[in-house]
Amino acid sequence: MAQFMDVHHGMTGITPDQLAEAHDADLSLEKEEDVHFQHAWADPASGEVYCLSEAPSAEAVQRVHERAGHRADEIHEVPLSI
Template sequence: MPEFMDVHTGMNGVTAEGLKQAHDADLAIQDTENVNFKHAWADPETGTVFCLSEAPDAEAVQRVHAAAGHPADTVYEVGIQA
């Protein structure tokens, strides 16, 4: 299954607990779109959050994030890794 990295902006001041809550909200509904959210990272200073997932397509990732209340600004397919 393809992997995706998505980016959220505007989450300035996000805390570890806030990131966990957002990630848990995704995990709770990810099966509805056959998505597997693997990990999330955040930079509280810039308000940028990154999420790594496996999904059928970028739209499925976006639908889960939107349903969880935090749509991504951009979703990138990660086709090549080192």
């Protein structure tokens, strides 16, 4: 499966609890799309949130995020990592 990094904009002031809640919402739905969300990071000052996942496609990642209530603004396939 491919890896994807997605970005959410406009989440200025996000708290650790809110980030955990959003990540948990993704985890509760991920199996339905054969997606696995591995990690999430946030910068409360800029409002940027980043999620790393393994999935069959960017569309599958987006479907999970949409159903969880936080559509990704960008999704990038990660073709190479070490």
